[in-house]
Amino acid sequence: MGVEVVGEELGSLHGIPLFKTFIEVWPQVEAFQAQPDDLLVSTYPKSGTTWLSEILDIIYQDGSVEKCQRDAIYNRVPFLEYKEPGMPSGVELLEKTPSPRLVTTHLPVQLLPKSFCDKNCKVIYMARNPKDVVVSYYYFYQMAKTHPDPGTLAEFLETFMAGKVAYGSWYEHVQGWWEKKQEKQLLYLFYEDMKKDPWQEVQKILRFLGKEMAEEMVERILHHTSFQEMKKNPSANYNSVPTALMDHSISPFLRKGIIGDWKNHFTVAQNERFNQHYQKHMMGSDLHFQMEA
Numbered sequence: 258m259g260v261e262v263v264g265e266e267l268g269s270l271h272g273i274p275l276f277k278t279f280i281e282v283w284p285q286v287e288a289f290q291a292q293p294d295d296l297l298v299s300t301y302p303k304s305g306t307t308w309l310s311e312i313l314d315i316i317y318q319d320g321s322v323e324k325c326q327r328d329a330i331y332n333r334v335p336f337l338e339y340k341e342p343g344m345p346s347g348v349e350l351l352e353k354t355p356s357p358r359l360v361t362t363h364l365p366v367q368l369l370p371k372s373f374c375d376k377n378c379k380v381i382y383m384a385r386n387p388k389d390v391v392v393s394y395y396y397f398y399q400m401a402k403t404h405p406d407p408g409t410l411a412e413f414l415e416t417f418m419a420g421k422v423a424y425g426s427w428y429e430h431v432q433g434w435w436e437k438k439q440e441k442q443l444l445y446l447f448y449e450d451m452k453k454d455p456w457q458e459v460q461k462i463l464r465f466l467g468k469e470m471a472e473e474m475v476e477r478i479l480h481h482t483s484f485q486e487m488k489k490n491p492s493a494n495y496n497s498v499p500t501a502l503m504d505h506s507i508s509p510f511l512r513k514g515i516i517g518d519w520k521n522h523f524t525v526a527q528n529e530r531f532n533q534h535y536q537k538h539m540m541g542s543d544l545h546f547q548m549e550a
């Protein structure tokens with residue numbers, strides 16, 4: 258019989274809504290000692306973290322699908338600020354991970370542990386359009402049991418727009434990391450570009466990492482990291498997480514993997530309201546998102 262996990266209300270970390278278990282281990286995370294060859298994968302939740310992590314791991318494994326099956330994605334590419342009772346924390350996992358390490362985080366830029374800057378670590382940020390993020394997040398809130406009850410989609414849209422979901426405002430997140438690009442070795446990618454032309458985006462990643470790869474190897478990487486392949490890959494699809502924590506019968510982790518699913522969910526009025534809110538909060542920014550395929 259499994260233990261039932263009931264989503265608690267979120268706590269607040271320096272004004273950012275976050276899981277209380279993550280806040281408890283924050284001193285450990287803040288003091289994290291990065292290494293110069295760590296590569297940080299940074300995203301707002303539901304923006305393609307797992308996809309980008311799988312792409313990077315197979316690049317690091319020189320295209321070997323077998324080596325990528327050595328463990329589940331969340332162990333191969335540890336999640337820096339993660340903590341659940343009875344599980345090793347992200348920091349504990351990272352301490353056991355051999356270099357060069359891949360590290361994921363959803364932290365907004367102002368909360369990034371100082372050591373990543375001190376050691377001048379490379380960062381790849383992936384952003385996704387907010388309409389698809391909010392829909393994906395709505396399903397994730399329901400299937401990943403540590404989240405509070407999201408209510409109806411209409412209610413969740415309001416919570417999201419108000420920045421009251423886990424990790425706070427999407428607007429501040431994508432813009433904060435975009436500005437960081439001025440001063441850091443940071444490659445800023447978009448989920449929509451990766452969907453439309455994965456070949457080109459993987460080339461950008463390879464250039465950023467200073468790696469070269471034969472064309473057939475790149476083809477293999479694209480095949481291995483396609484939505485269909487990842488969905489059936491037990492080391493990438495999160496099926497190994499206990500049902501008490503993630504219930505895939507409510508919604509699979511790899512759910513649809515498309516651009517524009519928001520159109521199947523937003524009413525006309527919700528879309529208009531969202532557009533107004535978006536325009537207000539993105540005013541003056543040179544960041545642009547593709548809401549459609």
Ligand code: A3P
Nearest residue numbers: 303304305306307308393483484511512513514
């Ligand atoms: P959907 O819920 O819209 O399907 P994250 O890893 O940051 O939590 O993001 C999860 C989202 O990325 C989910 O979106 C998931 O389906 C999508 N995703 C994961 N792997 C993908 C892939 N190989 N191709 C396209 N989308 C992918």
